[in-house]
Amino acid sequence: MTDTLADEVGAFVPGPRLDIPGAADGPLAGLDFAAKDLFDVAGHPTTYGNPDWARTHPPAGGTAPCVSALLQAGARLRGKTKTVELAYGLTGENVWHGTPLNPAAPGRFPGGSSCGSAAAVAAGLVDFALGSDTAGSVRVPASYCGLYGIRPSWGAVSLAGARGLAPSFDTAGWFARDAGTLARVGEALLPEGGPGALGPLLRPASAWTNALPETAEALAPALRALERLLGPALPVEVAPEGLPTLYEHARCAIAEEVWATLGDWIEATRPAFGPGVAERFAAARAMDPADAAAGRAFRRAFAARMRALLAGGAVLAFPTAPGPAPLLSATPAEQNAARENTMGVTALSGLAGLCEVTLPAGRVEGAPVGLSLLAAPGRDRVVLTLAAALAKEIGPRA
């Protein structure tokens, strides 16, 4: 990579760039990767996207096992990438470190919270990058930047040595420019085994009507290609209570965990947060326990329902996000509306711990939009295989 290009994209955290070679031979030899700056690398600082966090924490004492696994598989770590502060946001904005460019749609946000990882892969600075996904933080930037991305089944990849946000929602995911690389990384990180067959194909009605009409139209050819692989898509209503209800319950259940995880540090440090982030942490602090309890109760029933629906191998296909990345000129109110509308959809897998792969499958106003394939926990490897087959079917330049 050229430093000039890297500087222009602004994907990496400020300061000296990490460069750690992987094992000499291994299934990922020859691939460069980056890691969102909430994964620890021994001896190096983990900023978590916030200067006060960096200031109040020593360099990491250990290395996150998922980073070690990639190095041991032969990949070369080329840097730590920017994140939304404490990973609590979806646009990818970071007022302290600078918001990375969206290489696939300049003038628009890259998406977050794994913004730097998405930007680094989209710009070709690395072959793949680790991110984390609590409420869409891999899937949304992947969709916005025209990338392949995975939110694995909850718990499938260890988050030891990774800073947490809402532990029962947090997952370690990754980005790549092609489906083959996305799957190869999965070979190194995902559990072995798991059930093999996928189908039938389900089309969750509310996730399609929730999208912009232009998004649904842009993704229609990809859905038709998927039907050639799995048979006709059966319409299903997975959220009869409405996606806004999913959003609200997910928001409350996540916020309770956010405060339980980070409240100590926030109370003790009184950190400075950028706009949006500050408001979200204030809301987490003020969460009504009854709302959090309602969120938890809804989640338990919803997860049971979704897991039962998908237990036999069914796959849901739907727009990863309602539209392309918001413009950098979007007002805070417009950004909030986009976030709420997006989180209603990303909550489908987040609330139930399902695995979801997004692939670039269309364009709206010249900007990428992604199609998600979602399946039961443990089916990560077979969903990655399906994504590769679909990518071949629709061609590399959707």
Place this chain on the structure above:
Amino acid sequence: MTDTLADEVGAFVPGPRLDIPGAADGPLAGLDFAAKDLFDVAGHPTTYGNPDWARTHPPAGGTAPCVSALLQAGARLRGKTKTVELAYGLTGENVWHGTPLNPAAPGRFPGGSSCGSAAAVAAGLVDFALGSDTAGSVRVPASYCGLYGIRPSWGAVSLAGARGLAPSFDTAGWFARDAGTLARVGEALLPEGGPGALGPLLRPASAWTNALPETAEALAPALRALERLLGPALPVEVAPEGLPTLYEHARCAIAEEVWATLGDWIEATRPAFGPGVAERFAAARAMDPADAAAGRAFRRAFAARMRALLAGGAVLAFPTAPGPAPLLSATPAEQNAARENTMGVTALSGLAGLCEVTLPAGRVEGAPVGLSLLAAPGRDRVVLTLAAALAKEIGPRA
């Protein structure tokens, strides 16, 4: 409870005792509980069993959602209980806070790391108590103290607001004096749904031959009772590589995560640790990356094998620990040998994320020993039901 009895047992952390009433009505109304002092309660310190931890951390900013869920279900929180320092040990010793009494076997260790929770329940100070189980820290003290205990499926109960040790192994579990209470708590904490039928019954040979002959003999009547419920126990070898190999891989995979989780703080603080704990953290710091990688690789293959074996509903029954609690007079070498021998068995569910319920089912030298029922992830509720049926079959005072 009387303060005198509480003082004698030494189950609670030093300092003012928490007393937080639960919701006025709810399924757990009328029950008192305690929480291991690694679960946060807003406004109160979380000592994590170590004075330097307590000194370097502010009072908790939030409350762990699993504690909130119990309060909202009507249970009353009567205190925080002692833990082995940073939960890294199995005897229950804590040189700073004092080792709790084993009310079921005075003169022996209570077992750990959830030692105070087990002691509080065994002494009748509370009706149930939350613990955590990474490598046996609920199951072992339950067996040693003659209690019912559960290590839920990994991830079934949120650990937000709980201090972590080895995140991909850590679980939140609990203790009770009867199977009915153990199951009632599960109703408030566990996900809904899940598959219903259990069987066949499997008897893992190495877990029985690994136990003291007296333990196997003491548990034989309970196994026969279980056969009356599920049919004849089929012998199976789940660890042909030997339990010492399981122990060694689990130890390495756990130690890597321990250092990734706590290394920062240890390097920055240089805390004082009691005997045994200090050595274990030093070993975690010095872990050879190749050994950790081997542990991770073994775990992935082992987990796939165990999950395939248990997918249809099979239940493994075996001695929770090889013998009763070690004597307080045991030498460090004897304690280490007991720990290694125990962790080979507790690694069965730990490595694979399975659910395991232990119930008091016999006595050796007058001290309790427990029988474990282990099943596939997600079957927690039905295993709790099976444990209750078995308790009825063998009678309350095994």
